Amino acid sequence: MGISLTRAAQWTMVSSSTAKLASTPMNESLLKEILHFVEHFSSQHPQEAEHVFEEPLQWSTTLVPSDFKTDYDISDSDVQSHERDSEGHPLLQLSPPTVYVRSFSQLSKLLHLADDKKLAEVRACLEGKFESNLHPKQSNHQHSSITHRLNVFVLLVTVYSHPIMPPLLFQDMDKQILDKLLKDISEQVRLNPKAVKNEVEILQMFCGGGDKGLLKSLRYTSDFQFSNGYRAPLWRQVQGDICYLVIEPCDTETLYITCSTAGSFLNGGEENGYERTSDAYEDLVTLLKSRSPHFADKINQVENSANHFFSISVNQHNAKHLKYKAVASMKQLQHDGDQIVTVDTLCAMMDFNLMQESCQMAIQDTGGLKVLLNLLDTDEHKCKIGSLKILRTISHNSQIRRVIVDMKGVQSIVKILDSPVKELKALAAETIANVAKFRRARRNVRLYGGINKLVSLLDCLPNFASLTPSQEEDIEVACCGALALWSCSRSTKNKKAIRKAGGIPLLGRLLKSPLQKMLIPVVGTLQECASEESYRNDIQTLGMIKDLVRNLSSDNDELQMHCASAIFKCAEDKQTRDLVRKYKGLQPLVSLLHKADNKQLLAAATGAIWKCSISQENVTKFQEYKALEILVNLLTDQPEEVLVNVVGALGEFAQIPANKAAIREFGGIKPLVKLLTSPNQALLVNVTKAVGACATNKDNMVIIDQLDGIRLVWSLLKTPSADVQSSAAWALCACIENAEDAGETARSLIGGFQLIVKLLSSTNNEVLASICAAICKIAKDEENLAILTDFGVVPSLAKLTNTTHDRLRHHLADAIAQCCMWGSNRASFGEAGAVAPLVRNLKSKEGSVQRSTAMALYQLSRNPNNCITMHEKEVVQPLIHMMGSDDEELQEAAAGCVRSIRLLYMLLDPLQNASY
Amino acid sequence: MSKISAVNKRATQTLAENISKQVEHFSKKEVECLIREFNVLVAEQNNSGRAVHGLDRGKFISTLHSIFGLTDDRMTGRVFRTFDKDNDSVVSMKEWIEGLSVFLRGTLDEKIKYCFTVYDLNGDNAISREEMLHMLKGRLIRQPNEEDPDEGIKDLVEIILKKMDYDHDGKLSFEDFEKTVKDENLLLEAFGTCLPDFRRIEMFERHVFQEQFEQ
Numbered sequence A: 001m002g003i004s005l006t007r008a009a010q011w012t013m014v015s016s017s018t019a020k021l022a023s024t025p026m027n028e029s030l031l032k033e034i035l036h037f038v039e040h041f042s043s044q045h046p047q048e049a050e051h052v053f054e055e056p057l058q059w060s061t062t063l064v065p066s067d068f069k070t071d072y073d074i075s076d077s078d079v080q081s082h083e084r085d086s087e088g089h090p091l092l093q094l095s096p097p098t099v100y101v102r103s104f105s106q107l108s109k110l111l112h113l114a115d116d117k118k119l120a121e122v123r124a125c126l127e128g129k130f131e132s133n134l135h136p137k138q139s140n141h142q143h144s145s146i147t148h149r150l151n152v153f154v155l156l157v158t159v160y161s162h163p164i165m166p167p168l169l170f171q172d173m174d175k176q177i178l179d180k181l182l183k184d185i186s187e188q189v190r191l192n193p194k195a196v197k198n199e200v201e202i203l204q205m206f207c208g209g210g211d212k213g214l215l216k217s218l219r220y221t222s223d224f225q226f227s228n229g230y231r232a233p234l235w236r237q238v239q240g241d242i243c244y245l246v247i248e249p250c251d252t253e254t255l256y257i258t259c260s261t262a263g264s265f266l267n268g269g270e271e272n273g274y275e276r277t278s279d280a281y282e283d284l285v286t287l288l289k290s291r292s293p294h295f296a297d298k299i300n301q302v303e304n305s306a307n308h309f310f311s312i313s314v315n316q317h318n319a320k321h322l323k324y325k326a327v328a329s330m331k332q333l334q335h336d337g338d339q340i341v342t343v344d345t346l347c348a349m350m351d352f353n354l355m356q357e358s359c360q361m362a363i364q365d366t367g368g369l370k371v372l373l374n375l376l377d378t379d380e381h382k383c384k385i386g387s388l389k390i391l392r393t394i395s396h397n398s399q400i401r402r403v404i405v406d407m408k409g410v411q412s413i414v415k416i417l418d419s420p421v422k423e424l425k426a427l428a429a430e431t432i433a434n435v436a437k438f439r440r441a442r443r444n445v446r447l448y449g450g451i452n453k454l455v456s457l458l459d460c461l462p463n464f465a466s467l468t469p470s471q472e473e474d475i476e477v478a479c480c481g482a483l484a485l486w487s488c489s490r491s492t493k494n495k496k497a498i499r500k501a502g503g504i505p506l507l508g509r510l511l512k513s514p515l516q517k518m519l520i521p522v523v524g525t526l527q528e529c530a531s532e533e534s535y536r537n538d539i540q541t542l543g544m545i546k547d548l549v550r551n552l553s554s555d556n557d558e559l560q561m562h563c564a565s566a567i568f569k570c571a572e573d574k575q576t577r578d579l580v581r582k583y584k585g586l587q588p589l590v591s592l593l594h595k596a597d598n599k600q601l602l603a604a605a606t607g608a609i610w611k612c613s614i615s616q617e618n619v620t621k622f623q624e625y626k627a628l629e630i631l632v633n634l635l636t637d638q639p640e641e642v643l644v645n646v647v648g649a650l651g652e653f654a655q656i657p658a659n660k661a662a663i664r665e666f667g668g669i670k671p672l673v674k675l676l677t678s679p680n681q682a683l684l685v686n687v688t689k690a691v692g693a694c695a696t697n698k699d700n701m702v703i704i705d706q707l708d709g710i711r712l713v714w715s716l717l718k719t720p721s722a723d724v725q726s727s728a729a730w731a732l733c734a735c736i737e738n739a740e741d742a743g744e745t746a747r748s749l750i751g752g753f754q755l756i757v758k759l760l761s762s763t764n765n766e767v768l769a770s771i772c773a774a775i776c777k778i779a780k781d782e783e784n785l786a787i788l789t790d791f792g793v794v795p796s797l798a799k800l801t802n803t804t805h806d807r808l809r810h811h812l813a814d815a816i817a818q819c820c821m822w823g824s825n826r827a828s829f830g831e832a833g834a835v836a837p838l839v840r841n842l843k844s845k846e847g848s849v850q851r852s853t854a855m856a857l858y859q860l861s862r863n864p865n866n867c868i869t870m871h872e873k874e875v876v877q878p879l880i881h882m883m884g885s886d887d888e889e890l891q892e893a894a895a896g897c898v899r900s901i902r903l904l905y906m907l908l909d910p911l912q913n914a915s916y
Numbered sequence B: 001m002s003k004i005s006a007v008n009k010r011a012t013q014t015l016a017e018n019i020s021k022q023v024e025h026f027s028k029k030e031v032e033c034l035i036r037e038f039n040v041l042v043a044e045q046n047n048s049g050r051a052v053h054g055l056d057r058g059k060f061i062s063t064l065h066s067i068f069g070l071t072d073d074r075m076t077g078r079v080f081r082t083f084d085k086d087n088d089s090v091v092s093m094k095e096w097i098e099g100l101s102v103f104l105r106g107t108l109d110e111k112i113k114y115c116f117t118v119y120d121l122n123g124d125n126a127i128s129r130e131e132m133l134h135m136l137k138g139r140l141i142r143q144p145n146e147e148d149p150d151e152g153i154k155d156l157v158e159i160i161l162k163k164m165d166y167d168h169d170g171k172l173s174f175e176d177f178e179k180t181v182k183d184e185n186l187l188l189e190a191f192g193t194c195l196p197d198f199r200r201i202e203m204f205e206r207h208v209f210q211e212q213f214e215q
Helices: A002-006 A025-044 A104-127 A145-161 A175-187 A193-205 A284-291 A293-304 A308-314 A316-334 A339-350 A357-365 A368-376 A381-394 A398-406 A409-416 A422-435 A439-447 A450-457 A469-488 A492-500 A503-510 A516-529 A533-541 A544-552 A557-570 A574-582 A586-592 A599-612 A616-624 A627-633 A640-653 A657-665 A669-677 A681-695 A698-706 A709-718 A722-738 A742-748 A752-759 A765-778 A782-790 A793-800 A806-819 A825-831 A835-841 A847-860 A864-872 A876-883 A888-908 A910-915 B002-022 B028-044 B057-068 B073-083 B093-105 B108-119 B129-136 B149-164 B174-183 B185-189 B198-214
Strands: A011-013 A019-021 A052-060 A072-074 A079-081 A092-095 A098-103 A215-220 A241-249 A255-260 A263-266
Touching: A025 A104, A052 A104, A092 A104, A098 A104, A193 A215, A193 A241, A193 A284, A241 A284, A255 A284, A263 A284, A284 A293, A339 A381, A339 B129, A339 B149, A339 B185, A357 A368, A357 A381, A357 A398, A368 A381, A368 A398, A368 A409, A381 A409, A381 A422, A381 B185, A398 A409, A398 A422, A398 A439, A409 A422, A409 A439, A409 A450, A422 A450, A422 A469, A439 A450, A439 A469, A439 A492, A450 A469, A450 A492, A450 A503, A469 A492, A469 A503, A469 A516, A492 A503, A492 A516, A492 A533, A503 A516, A503 A533, A516 A533, A516 A544, A516 A557, A533 A544, A533 A557, A533 A574, A544 A557, A544 A574, A544 A586, A557 A574, A557 A586, A557 A599, A574 A586, A574 A599, A574 A616, A586 A599, A586 A616, A599 A616, A599 A627, A599 A640, A616 A627, A616 A640, A627 A640, A627 A657, A640 A657, A640 A669, A640 A681, A657 A669, A657 A681, A657 A698, A669 A681, A669 A698, A669 A709, A681 A698, A681 A709, A681 A722, A698 A709, A698 A722, A709 A722, A709 A742, A709 A752, A722 A742, A722 A765, A742 A765, A742 A782, A752 A765, A752 A782, A752 A793, A765 A782, A765 A793, A765 A806, A782 A793, A782 A806, A793 A806, A793 A825, A806 A825, A806 A835, A806 A847, A825 A847, A825 A864, A835 A847, A835 A864, A847 A864, A847 A876, A847 A888, A864 A888, A876 A888, B002 B028, B002 B093, B028 B057, B028 B093, B028 B198, B057 B073, B057 B198, B073 B093, B073 B108, B073 B129, B093 B108, B093 B198, B108 B174, B108 B185, B129 B149, B149 B174, B174 B185
Parallel strands: none
Antiparallel strands: A011 A019, A052 A098, A072 A079, A079 A092, A092 A098, A215 A241, A241 A255, A255 A263
C-alpha cells in the first residue's frame, strides 16, 4: 500500500481542466484499496462515518435515480438522501449526472448501491472536479499535478483535519495511508531540476565505451534550458515535467523518459505527447535498473568498486558520519601520541565497518592511509599489528591497493616479513595477498625481495598430528605466506622467482597438510604456476600428483577446482596422465561432473578429463565410470570454458571406434555439429577434431551430412586462425571419405575449391599438410579433380615440394599422386618442376614419406619426360632399395616406377639396356 | 665460607622445590635461578643495616626500568602494587616469583587478570572513566596550534569506553575487559605498558636461566 501511494495515482491528462486516472495496474490496486477503505469505514467506525464533510465530494456518476432505494427521496430528475445535516441539506444529492456526497456513511452506501460499478464510481469520484478554492495553496502553484489528486487527499485530509475526528482513529488501519499521502505531498517538491541535472551528469560520465559503459547514450530532447532549470515546454512544466531524456541502454530498446517533480517515468515518446507509460521512480538510476539488466549489473559493480561517486551520494549520511569518526581518530594518530594511544585508536578504528567502501575512502581521504603506512616503519610491533590489521581489510578495495603501492607501502610490508613476531609476519603476508592483486604491486613485491621472504614463511614442520601453540602459529604464518604467493604467482616473473627461491618443494610439503585453509592457497599457487613447464615437471617428479588426486575428493569445491585445474595443466604429459590413473584420480574427476552448477569447477574437471583422455588407457577407465554419457549431456547450455574441454574430451574419446557409435547413441552428434558455428577459436579447433573423429563412423556421417556438417566444416577454412584451418581440413578429410555422394556435396559448395587451392599458399606447415590431405580425398572424385585442376592445383602443389617438413611431404606426395589421375596433370607436374624435389624427398628417414613419395613418383613416371628427370636425379638406386621393403605397397610403387623408367629407356636406346 | 654457601645452596634448593610446586610455568631449576637473581637484586639495594625480606619500591621500580624496559611511572608504581600482594611495601621472594610467572610466561587469561589489577587504580574491581583519563593523560604531545591535547584524550576515553563497556554501566568491569581483550589482543595493554616487551623477556631469560646454568 505504501509504495503504491508513494507515487499515488498515475494520471493522464485529457484536457487542462479534467484528469483521468491512467489505467495501470498500480492504479487498479490503489482504487481497490481506497474502495475497501471507504466501504468498511462506516461499519468499523460508525460514529466517525456520520460526520459531515465541510465541502461535498462531487463527480459525474453513472448511477441513475432508479438505482436508489429506500432512505432516499427520489424524484424524476434528482435524488436526495433522508439523512440531512443540521442545516437541513441532504448528505447525498444526485442531479444527474453529478452526485454530491457529504459523509462517509453516504459514500459507503452509494458504493454499496453501485454494486458491480463500485470501482468505476471510486475512479469517477477521484477524478471528479474539485472546487479548488478549498486548498488554494496547493492548486495555484506549478506542481499542478497535485490538484488532480486533490480529491484523493480531500477525501482523507478532510476527514483527518476535522476537529472531531480523533487522529487516533487512523492508527489502526489507515494511519499508514494518510502518513504516506501526506508525506507524498511534501515529497512532491523533492525532485527538482538541479537534482535531475546532477544525476544526468553523473550518468553521462558512464555512457559509451561499449559493454563497459552503463549506457550507450543519454541526451536531453532539448538543449534549451529555461532560467528555472526546466527544459520541458512551458505548458508541460505546469504539469510538473522538468525535462525529457532519450536513453539508449546497452541491452534494450531506446527509452524515452520524463523527469517530473513526481519522479521519473517512461513516456510514449514525442509523437505520443509524453504520456506516462510506466510507474514513476524516485530517480533515474532506479528506473534504469528496472529496465536494463545490463545497467543494473554495472551500477552494482560501480557502486562496489572504486567510484565512490555513487556510493557516497547514495549513502551520504553514513559516509559523513564515518568520515567524521575516522578524521577524529586519525587526528589522534597524527598527534604523534605514544604507543598506547596509537594502539587504542587503531583498535577503535577496527570497529568501523572497514569492508564498507565509504569507510575505506574516508580513511584514504583523511590521510589515514599515510599514517597507517608510517606506523609500519616504527619499532613498536603493536602499532604495526594494529596498522596491518586495518590495512589487510581495507586493501580489499582496489583503489586503496593502488594508493598503498604508490606510497611505497609494499616496501614497508615486505620488510615486516622478516620480523621475529609471527603474528606480524602472518599479517604482513595476508596484506600482501590482498594488495598483490594487480601487476605493479606484484612487481614491487618481487623487486623488494618479497618472494624469497614469502617462500621462507612456508617452511614449517608438517607434523600435523599434535601441535604446540608455537607450531600452530608457524602454520598460520605458512598459510598466509601461501596466500600471498598465490596472489603473486599471477605474474610470470614471480613464478620463476618462487621456483628459484625453492618454493616448489615447500609447497609440495604443505600439500600433505590436512588443513583446507592451507591447501586452497597452496594448490591455488601450484595450479597458477603449472602454466610453466618447469613447474609441471616438478609437480610430477616431486610426487605431488598423488596429493592433488587425493584432494579431488575433498568436500571443498574451491579446493577440488584448483586440484582439477592443476591436473588439467599437468596432464599434457603422458607420465602425469598415467600417474593420475595409478592414484585412482579418474573416478573422482568424473564425479565432479555432477556439480554442474559450479561452472568454474566444471571447467576445471572437464579440462582434466580432456587431457587425461589423451591416453587411451584412461579413456577405457573413464568408460567404466560412464563419463561419455555425462560429457555428451554437457554439450548444451554450458559456458564456453566448459564446452571447449568437453568437446576436447569427446574428440579423444572418439578415437576409440566403439565410442563413436556411443556418442551418436547419446545424441551427441547434433550438438557437436551445432557448435561448428561458434565464434570461439579454441572451441572450433576441438569441435572440428571431434566431428572429424566421429565422421569416420558411417552412421554418424549420415547425421552429420543431414545437418549440413560438411558445408559448416568447409566454411571454417575461411577463419583466419591457422589452428582452426588445419583442424577443419583434417575433419573435412574424414567427412569426405565417409559421406555418400561427398563429391556431389563438395561441388555444391560455391567457392569451396578456390578456397582450398588458395590455402595452399599458407605459410603454416600444419595447414598445408591438412589441406594436401583434404585435396587427396576430394580428388578421388574425378569431376572434382577436374575442377581443382582448373583452379590451378598442380602448380600450387608443385611449389610446395621443396619443403623439409615430413608431415607435409607425406600428404603432399599423396595429393600429387592423386592429382596425377587427371588429363595432362602428370606432364604439368613435370613442367612445374615437382619431380626433382620429390626424388630428393625419397631420401627422408620417415617411412610414410618414403612410401607416399614412391607412389607419387610411380604415378608421375607414366610420363616419359618425368622418367628422364627421375633418372637424371638418380632415383633408381633408392627405389631398388625400397623394392626390398616389407611394405608391399611400397614395393609395388617402387617397382612400378623403376619399370616405367626401364621401359622408356629400352624404347629410347636399346643399346643402353645392358646397364639395367 | 664454602660450608655456608653449601648450606645456602641446599636451603635454596628446598625453597625452590616448594615454590615451584605452588607457582605455574617455572621448573624447579628455573625457580632456583630466579631466587638467586632475587638475592642479587636485594643485595644491590641500599639496605643500610636493616634486616630485609624483599625488594623495596625503589629497587623494584628501577629493576623494572633497567631490566624490563618499563619506564612509565604511573605504570611501574601500579606494577609494584600488583606484585606486592600483601601490601607490605616490599616484594618478597615468593611474590617476585609469582609475579614473574605472569610477567614472563603468563597465559592470556593470567595476563588479562594482571593488567586489570594494574589498571584498577582504586581496587574497586572496575576501571572508571576517571581512572582511564588519569592513565592516558599527557600521552598526546601538544601541537603548537592545538588546544589542550587532553581534549583528544577525553574523546579517546569515550571511544574506548563505547567499545569496551558491554554492560553499559559507564565503567569497565573485569568481564568487559576480558571480553574485549579476547576479541582483540592488542587491547590487553590499552591503558599503559605494564608487561615487558618480548625482546626484554628473551634477554632476561637468557641472562637468568642460561647464563646461570652455565656457571
